[in-house]
Amino acid sequence: MIALSLAEIAEVVGGQTHDIPDPSVQVTGPVVRDSREVEPGSLFVAFVGEHVDGHDFAAAVVEAGAVALLASRPVGVPAIVVDDVQSALGALARHVVRRLGATLVALTGSAGKTSTKDLIAQVLARKAPTVFTPGSLNNEIGLPLTALSATAETRFLVLEMGARGIGHIRYLADLTPPQIGLVLNVGTAHIGEFGGREQIAQAKGELVEALPSVEDGGVAVLNADDPLVRAMASRTKAKVILFGESGEADVRAENVRLTDSGQPAFSLHTPSGCSEVTMRLYGEHHVSNALAAAAVAHELGMSADEIATALSEAGSLSRWRMEVTERPDGVTIVNDAYNANPESMRAALRALAAMGKGRRTWAVLGKMAELGDEALAEHDAVGRLAVRLNVGKLVAVGGREASWLQLGAYNEGSWGEESVHVSDAQAAVDLLRSELRPGDVVLVKASRSVGLESVAQALVEAGTEGEVAVR
Incomplete structure (x- = not known):
């Protein structure tokens, strides 16, 4: 401070x-x-x-x-x-932020906030000293503590903002007024608490409403590929910049593809030029996250080449988010167990399918929390998607919601031993220890309350007799 x-x-x-x-x-x-x-x-x-x-x-x-x-x-x-x-x-944070000479960047969204925040921080750090939210400390306590960690040398302050109801982001933005506000997407995370996607959009859009005007340097960075986000342009006095794969986006990706190992590559187009990006992260969903980061960096004066280089070299800074470990015996563990919602679950399954081409794949999945009346349908849909993506085996872990995952897979055509429902994390570990073989790829994912990171950690430890490379 x-x-x-x-x-x-x-x-x-x-x-x-x-x-x-x-x-x-x-x-x-x-x-x-x-x-x-x-x-x-x-x-x-x-x-x-x-x-x-x-x-x-x-x-x-x-x-x-x-x-x-x-x-x-x-x-x-x-x-x-x-x-x-x-x-x-909060009052102390507001006072300190006003005294800082830093540009404050705030972001929110239903999925991908933490990964995007980590990307923005790594890109901007190439330009000037940057302070950013550690992990997912994005609430009324974590956000001011992060703001107070900035020093006189800090030039960029990147803050993730979470919300569990209308008014939450308005409160956070009042504590730490942003100059640049980024909205990633409007999905179904916490839909049970909000009551619907329209209410989620209302809450997320509070960020762009809090921005200063164009004349005062405010910038709203919005996802052109999400209609509910794009519509937020009418709710802000700030300059609007669009990112996405849409041809109308100011910062966009073309020729999107995945490498053989499941890492996204694309041509980055910004108003200042074009450059090629090949990411170290896994899964095509990171393209949207990278474009969001690129849009922020462009607005802060970085060239397309500078941004592309930074994105290509950026890694994962937060634990248990597509954390990939190669065991000495050839088994790959993908620990994405920090949290889960329908959007992130689908993205993780697609990443697993890409990473597992020519290899046997396992999806160890648990409950997605706070879905309200949508819980049954969303768990059923994820189970069905696992089958459509030809995931080798679905292991559904836990109680009622896990049984819905397994039932969705069964009804989609996963019979015999292609999907199984087990009672708890230990049962999943016991099953996998007995059946994994070299070359297998295992995804572990569920809401934070399920604690499935213990499965991923146990599987890593089970195969370590030498050094383990974590990427």
């Missing part, structure tokens, strides 16, 4: 100082909520959770080097006490 005194912070957040001998002492380290992340000069944010109360760590974090706590009650050590810690954290 940019250096601020405890007195300045107290004024910004409307707090009272307690047990602070010298209010001029500055916070020079990171702002953290996890006591294990405290460094000398830190400000520790004491949240009261369901199981853990951050105030209980007060003495320990000060001993570890924290200058003070942001707390909701006095704790006997230096603290700035406020009525609402979360609101105070």
